[in-house]
Amino acid sequence: MTSRHISLKDLAKELNVSISTVSRALRDHPDISSEVKEKVKQLALSKNYTPNPLAMGLLKQETRMIGVIVPDLVTHFYASIISGIEQVANEMGYFILLASSNESVEKEKQAIENLLKARVEGFIICQTQETQSTEHFEALIERSIPLVFFDRICLSDRVPTVTVDNKAAAQKITQHFYQQGYRRIAFISGPDQLNITKERMAGYLEGLKQSGLPEDPELIEHCNLSFESAKQAMARLLDTANPPDAVFGINDTVAFAAMQKIKERGLKIPDNVGLVGFTDDFHAMVVDPPLTSITHPTYAIGQEAARLFFQSKDNKQYSTPVVLQTQLIIRKSSQKTCHGDHDDAETAW
Amino acid sequence: MTSRHISLKDLAKELNVSISTVSRALRDHPDISSEVKEKVKQLALSKNYTPNPLAMGLLKQETRMIGVIVPDLVTHFYASIISGIEQVANEMGYFILLASSNESVEKEKQAIENLLKARVEGFIICQTQETQSTEHFEALIERSIPLVFFDRICLSDRVPTVTVDNKAAAQKITQHFYQQGYRRIAFISGPDQLNITKERMAGYLEGLKQSGLPEDPELIEHCNLSFESAKQAMARLLDTANPPDAVFGINDTVAFAAMQKIKERGLKIPDNVGLVGFTDDFHAMVVDPPLTSITHPTYAIGQEAARLFFQSKDNKQYSTPVVLQTQLIIRKSSQKTCHGDHDDAETAW
DNA sequence: TATTATCATGCAAAGCTTTGCGCTAAGCTT
DNA sequence: AAGCTTAGCGCAAAGCTTTGCATGATAATA
Structure with missing residues (x-):
């Protein structure tokens, strides 16, 4: 029931130093003597201290969360792309907040609102097949909230996109x-x-x-x-x-x-x-x-979309569309004449 | 570049009242006069104010995030369960932080740590097939962090679980x-x-x-x-x-x-x-x-797991295992004798 | 008229972190 | 020895919200 996570304050109290000293010690600030640093680091480690992301978020005004909206979660296509996004996001210390639009524009708009409330820093979206008007996307652009489209895209003159050929x-x-x-x-x-x-x-x-x-x-x-x-x-x-x-x-x-x-x-x-x-x-x-x-x-599409996201977040400038190469994998369903191939024959075109 | 979200402070300044008045007005506190309430609410609406979840989280010590760890994201089985979890979580105003263990205990442990750093309030987990020792789960139990298992379970005398028959x-x-x-x-x-x-x-x-x-x-x-x-x-x-x-x-x-x-x-x-x-x-x-x-x-499994999560979070007491019913759907692959059924014949046992 | 009750609002703390600035004491210069 | 630098540390503010308590003013009561 007691606060399950320990804070700088806890460490400071235990060591009889100020909070700022603890903070600086952990970040190797030159002002702090090496003995104090050592003590602090040791205690932090033993007590398993990790900085509170809420406090950091408040301070730095960043939540390290990306909103990802897809038509559905259960199709392998999207699931795999999401995996790709997640891998890159994780590497950058970001998390993904997932929402599914179920191919409904209404739910798509709703998802954007919800995720905005949760303070995601931006969006990676594959729009619904219903989506005709683009107002809800343009609203994001105007507020200069990072936005990336993949697969199904629009507004590609203003929004970074990743598609295939x-x-x-x-x-x-x-x-x-x-x-x-x-x-x-x-x-x-x-x-x-x-x-x-x-x-x-x-x-x-x-x-x-x-x-x-x-x-x-x-x-x-x-x-x-x-x-x-x-x-x-x-x-x-x-x-x-x-x-x-x-x-x-x-x-x-x-x-x-x-x-x-x-x-x-x-x-x-x-x-x-x-x-x-x-x-x-x-x-x-x-x-x-x-x-x-x-x-x-698919995995690469996700990775690329995530990279584009970070790029547009940092540079604030438009990135040219990414187009990935596909491959034609020839299997039985289209081989009229018998080619003598066995089951797993795969010919890259 | 300016803070993209407006705060109580912004509203207060514009209305020349204190922050606390704005806060109370929005929550319909009886102390506030109805005229002020009206003014505040109107401005809040027009400016599209939503409370900052980081600040709330800091204050209330809750992040409204659930960590979900599955062996992989791309299998339809898990994807569908995740959808179920998400639906219930959303209803409760919670978000899901997803992580995939790739059937590796190491990554499972890592995921738990990462999610803990992100301050999720608890976990819904389907463990890897490698998972033999249960220390990392018991550590969570000891810290009384809510935990729910589904499908692949263990420690079922102490952890709420949802499985099928x-x-x-x-x-x-x-x-x-x-x-x-x-x-x-x-x-x-x-x-x-x-x-x-x-x-x-x-x-x-x-x-x-x-x-x-x-x-x-x-x-x-x-x-x-x-x-x-x-x-x-x-x-x-x-x-x-x-x-x-x-x-x-x-x-x-x-x-x-x-x-x-x-x-x-x-x-x-x-x-x-x-x-x-x-x-x-x-x-x-x-x-x-x-x-x-x-x-x-699958969808119901997800829903049930989420419900169990909230139950264990609120009640703090052990919930009895949930066992859902499956159905045997008979299709062609097991019908030796010709039953004269057509393609889509489905017999519930 | 003096006192009390009531209403509406503001102050400040807590939750956690980072960081500019200020402070103290020790060591150094001349 | 008097003055100055510097190493090492603490204070406090900012970021945003909620809420107990204090404050001020007005109305009502004795």
């Missing part, structure tokens, strides 16, 4: 399909306002053009990134007069949903329909057939 | 296998010191007994819960003279690893080998064939 990756996918002999390549896309949607769409279209394939509106479907809506999108594709022989899903959830729907229809992957996802590594390997996909360097 | 669940699995016609039922187990290992083992054995099946040491394998080690365990099972026709994996990772190894050997699930996991719902549905499994109520 979405367009190039999507292009690789289309080309890969083409080389495998697929000719009717469909794209299950997401909400239009998201940058990832736009960029992957651009890459998809560019890939078609380069392969000399025509652009066919019937091969482009939209969904809201949920499993169910992705399944419906896949169903619509299969129900067209001239269904696709290859499908590119904008993320892992979408790809898995597509896979399930394709199987339900009794079609074979990769023979009847090729499938490629856009995801991090983990899930792609447990499904059957193993899913060819663009892999995100 | 491991034994009963394991028993159900064995019986289900038996009813499906499987007769050589194997168990891929984990490190012996873990309570989950012991309890599920007990249930497995009890289930065998009830089904009148003999206990065969050859059908019990151990692994360290990693994907690779689980695959090796599965391989060892398949290499025995009389290999199993059914396998119960102690968690999802293990089950997936087993699945992969079984497929590699060209065996069919569920016809040649039945498979059941012990996991939360998410992954079981995306693999092929869909995995029969015991589902953890």
Whole structure:
């Protein structure tokens, strides 16, 4: 029940010196004699003294906490990114305060307010797919509160961002399909306002053009990134007069949903329909057939976002966007012709 | 650069009253006249005043932060539990400080120290599989720092815990296998010191007994819960003279690893080998064939752990262990005989 | 009118740390 | 020996909030 942490005051009392002497002794201030220093340090160690971060925060006006807001916590993609953020933050002596927006702008705003109340020093955010207006972000910028976006971004002229080479990756996918002999390549896309949607769409279209394939509106479907809506999108594709022989899903959830729907229809992957996802590594390997996909360097994305955060906190000046490279990992789901590869063949494009 | 948050002092100055008057006005203290109250509240609202948690923490000696330590952040199981913890914590005006032990006792200890330095008020922990000695936990108990364990527990006579009905669940699995016609039922187990290992083992054995099946040491394998080690365990099972026709994996990772190894050997699930996991719902549905499994109520586990935390913080007295119910969800991977069910048939046992 | 009750507000301390400045005593210079 | 430097340490303020107590003023009572 007694205060569980000991303070400078406690040490000072025990040593019959002033608090300031203790403080300076611990910080090796030249004013303090080496005998006193020694005594103080020893006692501090034995009593397991650690400075009270609340007091320090009050004094220095810093809390050493970063607010991190993601659409959800349970997706491996975000969890892994958060790990990356945490690693760098920890190294810098910072902690993370986590909040999930559940893809709702309202909760996103609420989270920002709550974290602000908790006095986080800034934010690292992946916005919801609903997010259209950017006022709540601009308010942060105006108050010059450090802010970093990753994956889903906006305001990128004023906010440091970290993304992946979405367009190039999507292009690789289309080309890969083409080389495998697929000719009717469909794209299950997401909400239009998201940058990832736009960029992957651009890459998809560019890939078609380069392969000399025509652009066919019937091969482009939209969904809201949920499993169910992705399944419906896949169903619509299969129900067209001239269904696709290859499908590119904008993320892992979408790809898995597509896979399930394709199987339900009794079609074979990769023979009847090729499938490629856009995801991090983990899930792609447990499904059957193993899913060819663009892999995100999720951990690195987190690390990079954290670095950008500290940069913008210290320098106060705009950092140029960071774009990380993805890799196309080719697995069974997109290999129409038998290449003689065994299960774990992984070809970096 | 100027202090980004406004304080009582700011409000007081602007209104030409004392800080204490402002404080009391905001908390509706009867001593303050209603006109002053009105003025103060209005200004506070317009200036967007929120009390500084650092100052409050210093004063009240509470930080409103809970330290949560898990073996890793990226597994859906933990991520979902963390979500549950977060929801309850948020409701109580608390924040979570997350740390991952990476299944290393050293990092677990380190995390406890770091979080203690950050002055968390207590801990919610799922210990590493390495954890043998319990000194670092007992140190917390002695300092009467609130502590709650979930899933992997120890010291349960002194620490509130939340687990699931491991034994009963394991028993159900064995019986289900038996009813499906499987007769050589194997168990891929984990490190012996873990309570989950012991309890599920007990249930497995009890289930065998009830089904009148003999206990065969050859059908019990151990692994360290990693994907690779689980695959090796599965391989060892398949290499025995009389290999199993059914396998119960102690968690999802293990089950997936087993699945992969079984497929590699060209065996069919569920016809040649039945498979059941012990996991939360998410992954079981995306693999092929869909995995029969015991589902953890992960979100509820998190919620319950958080509730227990607050209980032990306030009451200071020991709470009886919480045991949550699991469900056996039957999917394709364990249905030897064709039941005519369609894909999404789910039978609660 | 003098005294008391009541109301509204301010002062100051506590919680913990850092740091500029002031103080004391010892040692040094000339 | 008188004056000056310097080594070594303490005071106090700032950062923000709450709250017991004191203060001041006004209204009510005897």
